[in-house]
Amino acid sequence: MTSTARLRSAPVRTIEQRRQRRTAGLAALAIVTVLAASCSEHSVGPARTYDDYERKSRTSAEVALSAVETVRLLAETSSHGNAWGAYTGVSLSEQEDTLTEAEGDYASIQPPDQRSDDLRVKLLDLLGAATDHIAAVRVEARRGNLESLEQVAQPLTNDSAALQQFLNSIKR
Amino acid sequence: MKKILGVALGVLTAIGGFVDMGDLVANASTGARFDMNLAWVVIVGVVGIIVYAEMAGRVAALCGRPVFDLVRERLGPRFGLANLLASFFINMLTLTAEIAGVALSLSLVSSVNYVFLIPFVAFLVWLVCWRMKFETMERVFGLLGLCLLVFAVTVWKIGPDWNQLFSDATHPHVPHSETVFTYAYFGIALFGAAMTPYEVFFFSSGAVEDGWTKQDLGENKVNVLVGFPLGALLSLAIMACAHLVLAPRHISVDQLSQVALPVASVVGRLGLAIVILGIFAATFGAALETSLSAGYIVAQYLGWPWGKHGAPRTATRFHVVVLMAIIGAALFGVTGVDPVKVTEYSIVLSAAALPLTYFPILVIANDPRYVGADHTNGRFLNALASVYLVILVLVAVATIPLMIITKGGS
Numbered sequence: 135m136t137s138t139a140r141l142r143s144a145p146v147r148t149i150e151q152r153r154q155r156r157t158a159g160l161a162a163l164a165i166v167t168v169l170a171a172s173c174s175e176h177s178v179g180p181a182r183t184y185d186d187y188e189r190k191s192r193t194s195a196e197v198a199l200s201a202v203e204t205v206r207l208l209a210e211t212s213s214h215g216n217a218w219g220a221y222t223g224v225s226l227s228e229q230e231d232t233l234t235e236a237e238g239d240y241a242s243i244q245p246p247d248q249r250s251d252d253l254r255v256k257l258l259d260l261l262g263a264a265t266d267h268i269a270a271v272r273v274e275a276r277r278g279n280l281e282s283l284e285q286v287a288q289p290l291t292n293d294s295a296a297l298q299q300f301l302n303s304i305k306r
Numbered sequence: 307m308k309k310i311l312g313v314a315l316g317v318l319t320a321i322g323g324f325v326d327m328g329d330l331v332a333n334a335s336t337g338a339r340f341d342m343n344l345a346w347v348v349i350v351g352v353v354g355i356i357v358y359a360e361m362a363g364r365v366a367a368l369c370g371r372p373v374f375d376l377v378r379e380r381l382g383p384r385f386g387l388a389n390l391l392a393s394f395f396i397n398m399l400t401l402t403a404e405i406a407g408v409a410l411s412l413s414l415v416s417s418v419n420y421v422f423l424i425p426f427v428a429f430l431v432w433l434v435c436w437r438m439k440f441e442t443m444e445r446v447f448g449l450l451g452l453c454l455l456v457f458a459v460t461v462w463k464i465g466p467d468w469n470q471l472f473s474d475a476t477h478p479h480v481p482h483s484e485t486v487f488t489y490a491y492f493g494i495a496l497f498g499a500a501m502t503p504y505e506v507f508f509f510s511s512g513a514v515e516d517g518w519t520k521q522d523l524g525e526n527k528v529n530v531l532v533g534f535p536l537g538a539l540l541s542l543a544i545m546a547c548a549h550l551v552l553a554p555r556h557i558s559v560d561q562l563s564q565v566a567l568p569v570a571s572v573v574g575r576l577g578l579a580i581v582i583l584g585i586f587a588a589t590f591g592a593a594l595e596t597s598l599s600a601g602y603i604v605a606q607y608l609g610w611p612w613g614k615h616g617a618p619r620t621a622t623r624f625h626v627v628v629l630m631a632i633i634g635a636a637l638f639g640v641t642g643v644d645p646v647k648v649t650e651y652s653i654v655l656s657a658a659a660l661p662l663t664y665f666p667i668l669v670i671a672n673d674p675r676y677v678g679a680d681h682t683n684g685r686f687l688n689a690l691a692s693v694y695l696v697i698l699v700l701v702a703v704a705t706i707p708l709m710i711i712t713k714g715g716s
Contacts, residue, residue: 207567
């Protein structure tokens, strides 16, 4: 078959079919883009109302509480000789990164009103303190002083309690 | 005696190879967040994979051709292409997650950032795919994966109230802190982790690689009927560890290191070493399976020579696809995407594509031209498989809306 004959016998796509294909292609591209974007950590959107801001505050506080409690458990485990330096160091760095990102993301959300401002100040104080205390534990672990980690992590007990209190004070 | 040993080894390999990055993340995060309220999904998922993996193994053993090879022939090129595109995309996400999982496990013993380890891991995966014999590869990583039994030891050492634990698992409810939507979303993630499509592609292609015949149908049954349920118990042990150690402390699982933390805190250093070796083996084994699956599905759809049973020069295009898939996944991994998020999306999206994978298996396993009149599905199996197909369709329809409503389960 010559190329001209092949062209003639090939099914001709209508404008509608081409449009459908283009739409399907764009939809697939959109899904891939959304997925790629959402795989990056802690993406945050704007908060337009107090309720919205409060919900985002809760999410950030929950992330922080999880990081604080993970570090407390890690410190306890390492102090008792149940984990080695590399595992402890890497795990602590991960939790510190998680908390720092959560803090940065939360700080970047524009509070919509005065009540939100109050909430913001309160939570950012808690997140800042927790970040400092986790950094202190990480520094101690990187120096190889695993046995003293539980002691260095002591202030995190208060951070944990304060975060829980904060979570209890705002609505779900 | 040799036969029994072979079957036992197959079962042990099936148990050790049952868990991958998706299972580790999904079971630990649901255990920490939903306690044992989603344990039933693991059971539903494992029954589903038993039903369909047995069919896939039977089809491969009886006609010497894997399922994907038959999909195009039996259901046409269009359906085959849709299946290929969806499966390949999900397989690539899974491969990225597995390679990142291996790198993360190595970083926990070396302190080197996992991103720097990804190219090294990718090279190792390719080298094993290229050089190691199929059976050796399957056995080594499957058996090393048994190290994950340390999760069961951890649960036993914690000494929970077993009645309470059983009651929690058998009386599921949506926790007060969660919505029905997040509960359903995580349920789908667990279901997707248990029924990941690559498992079936690899299982049926592996049966052909191993040269299964009619005489191996018994081994096929034992592997799936004994190995998979025991593998599911391993998944439940991971969930129980997170429920017992992490949930009371309000710890949510966002990192792979947190999955190992209950073992370290309860069993100690030796337990930590064993669990990290187990995670390494499970993710490395799954990285090999997904790499090869990428080659299998493309080569089988396009009718190219494929497999590891011959010299690489006899299946060059198959090996090129495997290599390109590994490179592609490694490149995606080094961009710094969150490996745990990639894992979550890969298992949830695989749930969305499940009917495309499992429907053709059901059709072919009922076709006497492929399996012979004596080996088509019985009534009970067809009824069960049909129920599962309905579940798969419902799950597939619900996945994307739930992903949007729950903002990816957050």
